[in-house]
Every structure is written in C-alpha cells, then in structure tokens.
Amino acid sequence: MDLNWAHHRREALAAARLKAKNLARSRIPAGAKLHIIETCLRPSLAYGLALVPYNCAVLQTLTSVLDTATKRAVGLTAAAPIALAQAAPERGGLG
Numbered sequence: 053m054d055l056n057w058a059h060h061r062r063e064a065l066a067a068a069r070l071k072a073k074n075l076a077r078s079r080i081p082a083g084a085k086l087h088i089i090e091t092c093l094r095p096s097l098a099y100g101l102a103l104v105p106y107n108c109a110v111l112q113t114l115t116s117v118l119d120t121a122t123k124r125a126v127g128l129t130a131a132a133p134i135a136l137a138q139a140a141p142e143r144g145g146l147g
Contacts, residue, residue: 085125089125093121
C-alpha cells in the first residue's frame with residue numbers, strides 16, 4: 053500500500069463530471085438543479101478534501117466542473133463570467 057492518491061483524484065473528477073452532465077440533461081427546474089449542486093455535488097467533492105492531497109490543477113478542474121454545472125443549471129453558456137457562478141446569491145450571483 054502506498055500514498056499514491058492519483059486513482060482517487062481521477063475517480064472523483066470522473067464522478068463529478070458524470071453528475072454534472074446528468075444534472076444538465078435532466079428536466080427539473082433551475083432552482084432544483086441549484087439546490088442539488090449545493091446539497092449533493094459540492095459536498096461530494098468537499099468530502100475528500102480533508103484526506104486527499106489535491107494540487108492546484110486538480111482543484112481548478114473541480115472548480116471548473118462546479119462552475120459549469122451551475123451555469124448550465126440556469127441556462128447560461130459556458131462563456132458566462134465565472135464570478136457570476138461563484139458569487140453569493142445575496143450579491144447577485146448564483147452561489
């Protein structure tokens with residue numbers, strides 16, 4: 053047994069992409085999609101942060117997956133500003 057976490061990082065990224073893709077394809081309302089992102093997708097990614105040593109590139113990729121899922125949930129294109137997807141709702145963002 054070694055401390056090579058590459059397999060876990062690869063699987064976490066693949067699972068996040070799959071969940072984001074399935075959420076984008078679903079026909080539920082935008083508010084429900086945002087709720088699913090906040091209660092299911094984001095916590096599933098945050099779960100491994102305490103155990104697995106992620107590097108900056110992997111963290112940026114996971115953030116990109118979350119940002120893209122949030123934008124698609126409300127019908128925005130991927131070219132929409134990242135700050136819009138990351139800002140808190142009380143500041144006019146999507147959360």
